Amino acid sequence: MKKIDITTSAILFDNISQLSTQDAFLVEKAVEARQKAYAPYSKFSVGAALLLENGEIILGNNQENAAYPSGMCAERVAIWKASSEYPNMKVKKIAINAASENTTVNKPVGPCGACRQTLSEYEINQKQPIEIIFMGEIGKIVKTESLLSLLPFSFDSSYL
Numbered sequence: 001m002k003k004i005d006i007t008t009s010a011i012l013f014d015n016i017s018q019l020s021t022q023d024a025f026l027v028e029k030a031v032e033a034r035q036k037a038y039a040p041y042s043k044f045s046v047g048a049a050l051l052l053e054n055g056e057i058i059l060g061n062n063q064e065n066a067a068y069p070s071g072m073c074a075e076r077v078a079i080w081k082a083s084s085e086y087p088n089m090k091v092k093k094i095a096i097n098a099a100s101e102n103t104t105v106n107k108p109v110g111p112c113g114a115c116r117q118t119l120s121e122y123e124i125n126q127k128q129p130i131e132i133i134f135m136g137e138i139g140k141i142v143k144t145e146s147l148l149s150l151l152p153f154s155f156d157s158s159y160l
């Protein structure tokens with residue numbers, strides 16, 4: 001028996017001006033997407049902006065429903081939109097931004113577990129890491145070098 005340590009690393013930025021021009025632009029796009037979210041129930045809006053290898057930026061936001069489980073997260077709306085429009089196109093990075101009508105979201109909001117699982121499949125298939133950049137409405141920004149770094153012991157098609 002042995003204990004194994006799994007470590008992950010991320011870069012913490014104090015504000016958007018510390019990001020590269022490209023990353024800052026993508027975060028702005030995520031804000032733009034977030035402002036169009038349909039979140040009448042949770043009042044918690046999330047926007048996601050994906051940069052594809054062909055230079056296209058695909059936006060998505062959360063889409064809620066009166067039958068709550070029928071709603072969908074911003075990240076999955078965005079990745080499925082990208083995959084349906086540009087099948088097999090590599091995703092270079094994804095920026096995520098969140099805000100609430102009830103409170104000021106002042107800490108970085110990472111993708112939920114289901115979105116990590118969904119995104120991991122695309123990262124594995126494209127054999128190239130997807131950078132993840134996430135923040136709240138204000139405050140610090142987190143950047144990780146890959147999706148799988150946020151999902152140790154993930155489930156993938158090799159088990160099937």
Ligand code: THU
Nearest residue numbers: 042044046062073074110111112
């Ligand atoms: N949400 C996202 O869009 N992405 C996440 O990663 C976490 C949660 C949405 C789902 C729901 O519409 C609202 O945020 C509150 O959970």
